[in-house]
Amino acid sequence: MALVAAGMRAVLLIQIGLGFLSGLRVASDPVVYTGLTAAVWIVSVGLIVQCVASGSARSGWWQLPDLVLAWVAYPALSLLLPQSMLTGTWAAWATAHAVNVAALSGAWLRPSLAVANGFALAIWGFAWIGLPTDDWGARIGDALTIPGYALVVALLAWYLRALAADADQSREDAVAAARALELQRYQLAVHDASSILRLLSDAETPAEALPGLRVQGSREANRLRHYLGVPAPQDGDAATRTVGTMLAAAMVGFDDLPLEPAIELGAHVVVPEPVWLAASRAVATVLHNVRLHAGASQVVVHADTDGPTWEVVVTDDGIGFDQATQPLGFGLATQVQQSLEALGIAVTIASAPARGTSVTITGPVTTS
Known part of the structure; x- marks a missing residue:
């Protein structure tokens, strides 16, 4: 002009x-x-x-x-x-x-x-x-x-x-969206790690939980190195990407929890690598929440398949919460529900005060 x-x-x-x-x-x-x-x-x-x-x-x-x-x-x-x-x-x-x-x-x-x-x-x-x-x-x-x-x-x-x-x-919106996305990436990267560090630094953490926390801490350190650009070690070939290995990886380091795995019925189902990684992290996040907040005396991890779909259910008998008045935290809302639903995996969360919490993850069975 x-x-x-x-x-x-x-x-x-x-x-x-x-x-x-x-x-x-x-x-x-x-x-x-x-x-x-x-x-x-x-x-x-x-x-x-x-x-x-x-x-x-x-x-x-x-x-x-x-x-x-x-x-x-x-x-x-x-x-x-x-x-x-x-x-x-x-x-x-x-x-x-x-x-x-x-x-x-x-x-x-x-x-x-x-x-x-x-x-x-x-x-x-x-x-x-x-x-x-x-x-x-x-x-x-x-x-x-x-x-x-x-x-x-x-x-x-x-x-x-x-x-x-x-x-x-539009430029301001794009910058704000990029910042929000980067913040969410950061939160996803450090959510579980912060829970582990919190327990490791707490003098009142039971001694029997420390070995598992150290194992989890080592795994989180490797994952954070990958987040910062260092190549992550490979976890195996496609044949090992099953519901069983996914749950086994998720439960590493939770020996201090009263875990009762019941995964035989669905352990053989092969899942795509992105789903395997996201579901493993999601189950680990659920178990971190149980460890920090639930005060449960029993935690059941169940896997099953009906042919077209596979299902994983993590149930605890802890204190639970009122879903009508208490919103989901970042872990359940974003790291579990949002990250899995982005991959086409359904997530259902049910809880009630004094009746524990149940997280159900359902995905399609894929054929190679």
């Missing part, structure tokens, strides 16, 4: 310059005519320089003088030049200058003000140049050019600003 404004004004100055000598020869006061033309040139050159240098037409010292000169030029040229020179010549440049000023004002005035100024300039110019002539139709057409250009440029400037605002908002 700034370069367009500078270009439009440069063309106008060339046209005014070409008609200057003609106007100077017939002007009733050559000094005033020269001074008025020079003022327009000075303000216009300032406009061009500032627009090119700043890349914007929205601010500048030239704005108010530009408007004033557009209003002054009509009566001044009408009094300085003969009536025959007021139309059809570049010696009387008031209308062309008014069109240019009104159009550029749409870039820095509010659209309503720019259009109102255009209509007012049109009426003002017609009063000085159009009324004294017999050709009102042509003069009205000339006058209406002023608000017409003001309206077009004002609408264009408004549209471009709205487009830029939308683009800025």
Whole structure:
């Protein structure tokens, strides 16, 4: 927009310059005519320089003088030049200058003000140049050019600003979404590790739980190294990606819990690697929650299959919670439910105060 404004004004100055000598020869006061033309040139050159240098037409010292000169030029040229020179010549440049000023004002005035100024300039110019002539139709057409250009440029400037605002908002939304995603990745990465560190640093953690916590801590350290970009060790080939090995990996280090595995009926089901990894972490997260919050005397891990689907159920007889009043924490809501549902695995969580909690994970049986 700034370069367009500078270009439009440069063309106008060339046209005014070409008609200057003609106007100077017939002007009733050559000094005033020269001074008025020079003022327009000075303000216009300032406009061009500032627009090119700043890349914007929205601010500048030239704005108010530009408007004033557009209003002054009509009566001044009408009094300085003969009536025959007021139309059809570049010696009387008031209308062309008014069109240019009104159009550029749409870039820095509010659209309503720019259009109102255009209509007012049109009426003002017609009063000085159009009324004294017999050709009102042509003069009205000339006058209406002023608000017409003001309206077009004002609408264009408004549209471009709205487009830029939308683009800025989209960039802000994208940055916020990226930050939220990175935060969620970080929370997913450290949720279980923080539980392990909390128990390892707690002097009241039972001694029988420490060996399992150290094993889990070593596994979490390897996983966090992978999160930071270090390649993780391979856990075996596709033949070992079964529900049984997934649950065995998830239950490592939970020897302090009263676990009762009952997985034989579904242990043989082969699952895709992404599901194996996510489900293993999800079950481990459930067991971490049981260890930290449930106070359970029995934790049953059950696996089964009915042919088309496989199912894993982790049930404890701990304190439970009221699902109607207590929202799920990050572990159950995100690390278990959201991460598995993103892979097409259904998760159902059922709990009640003093009746324990049950987490059911159900997925399709896939054939290789």
